[in-house]
Amino acid sequence: MGRAYGRVSRHKLREELLRRCASAGVKYLESKVERIVEETDKGSVVSCTNGMLISCRLVTAASGAASGRFLNYERGGPEICVQTAYGIEVNVELCPYDSQAMVFMDYRDYLGGGEDGPPSFLYVMPMSSTQVFFEETCLAARPLLSFQKLKERLHARLRKMNVKITELLEEEWSYIPVGVAIPDTTQQHLGFGAAASMVHPATGYSVVRSLSEAPSYAAAIASALRAKPGNQLVRVPDISAKAAALQAWNALWPKERKRQRAFFMFGLELILQLDVHGIRMFFSTFFQLPEWLWKGFLAANLSSAELLWFALMTFMVAPNDLRYRLVRHLMMDSSGSNLIRMYTSL
Structure with a gap:
């Protein structure tokens, strides 16, 4: 691939993002959102399962694809398909791949007689000559390729390559909806990340785009709620939440x-x-x-x-x-x- 690769620690990334939020003064409320109600042009009300009601100017659904249930999407799009993957980090007696190289997409027919169902490929990331992360991935399927099928394919592939696992360190399951319709960019509620269909439809990638666009999107939301005469930021009380949301959506999903x-x-x-x-x-x-x-x-x-x-x-x-x-x-x-x-x- 001509570039370095790394494996993101989900736990460390989450801890770092939470730390940044805390240092910036973000407050968290312990509850679960039940529904979001559009009240007036001044904003919305978030209704929580514990009875809590939260009034706000704008709401952004940003907790993954599941939070998309609070948003409306363009009609007439294709049926959702899914990228699934099953991965293991293991100790092995001997890795058949170069221990200094990342294998991006191994689509070889390791069984010699074709595959039953959608094709899948192998990611290989050696951590050392004997510690390796293997992941069997179905790039996209409709309907999805099950985790069990991926697990069977991965172990069949490893057996074919005479890879002997001596210790299982970690298992990983990945479920990524791809090809989701774009959000209705005229609605008052906002979205970000997977909820806003920011997952790359043809690859399933999303983390880098979300991290890189978060600052500019936050700035667009702030700009939509404020005016800037001279060098002073002054709140504009009469701008409607709907108009502010429209500006923010257009920043996230312009025509380009x-x-x-x-x-x-x-x-x-x-x-x-x-x-x-x-x-x-x-x-x-x-x-x-x-x-x-x-x-x-x-x-x-x-x-x-x-x-x-x-x-x-x-x-x-x-x-x-x-x-x-x-x-x-x-x-x-x-x-x-x-x-x-x-x-x-x-």
């Missing part, structure tokens, strides 16, 4: 982001239709592209114009079979027509 999203959704729907042989052909083509293009696609930092260049280069490099699939997908799949609509409605 929506065009990028349509491109990623096109890629997601294509991946869903490929078997393991088609997936291998696709990624063989993908990694032949100039490095800045495929890295930019994975990082979701290519502009909508650069994504068109990505598409052209992919078509030029691809074998004829994949070219045919791409053209057919563009002309026949609803994600193709949506992509054309988003790019032509400038």
Whole structure:
């Protein structure tokens, strides 16, 4: 991959984020949100399970995909699909991979006779020559590929490679909804992270985007609630919560982001239709592209114009079979027509 890799400690990341919040004066209330009511133009009321009512100017649902139940989403989008993964950190007698390298996507047919169900691949992150993190991942499936199936595939793969586990250190299960419709950006309630459909539809990545966009999104919310005459920040009491929310949503999901999203959704729907042989052909083509293009696609930092260049280069490099699939997908799949609509409605 030409870059360093690391594994994020969920516990340490959570502790660090909570520490920053506490140092900034954030207060936490011990309860569970039951529903959010739009009261007036002045704000909303959050109703909690313990009977607590909290009045506020703006509400932001930011506790994962499950908090999306408090938001409205655009209608007519595709059915949600899911990325699932099962991982283990283990001690082994001998690792068959380079102990100094991260394996990104191993799509080899380790069973020799194809796979039953959606294709999956292996992540490998050696911590040492004998301590390794293995993860079997289904990039996207509709319906989902179960954790049990992933576990069976992972252990079958390891047996085929003669990997002998001497100690299980940790198990990991990952469930990531991808391809979720964009939130209705005219609603009064806000969202962020997975609740705001910020997960990359074609990769499942989200942490980096959420961490990088959090400061600018918070600034957009503050700006929507305040005016700035000269050098003084002065609260504007007569701005409606609805108008403030609209400004914040437009900062999070401008037209440019929506065009990028349509491109990623096109890629997601294509991946869903490929078997393991088609997936291998696709990624063989993908990694032949100039490095800045495929890295930019994975990082979701290519502009909508650069994504068109990505598409052209992919078509030029691809074998004829994949070219045919791409053209057919563009002309026949609803994600193709949506992509054309988003790019032509400038």
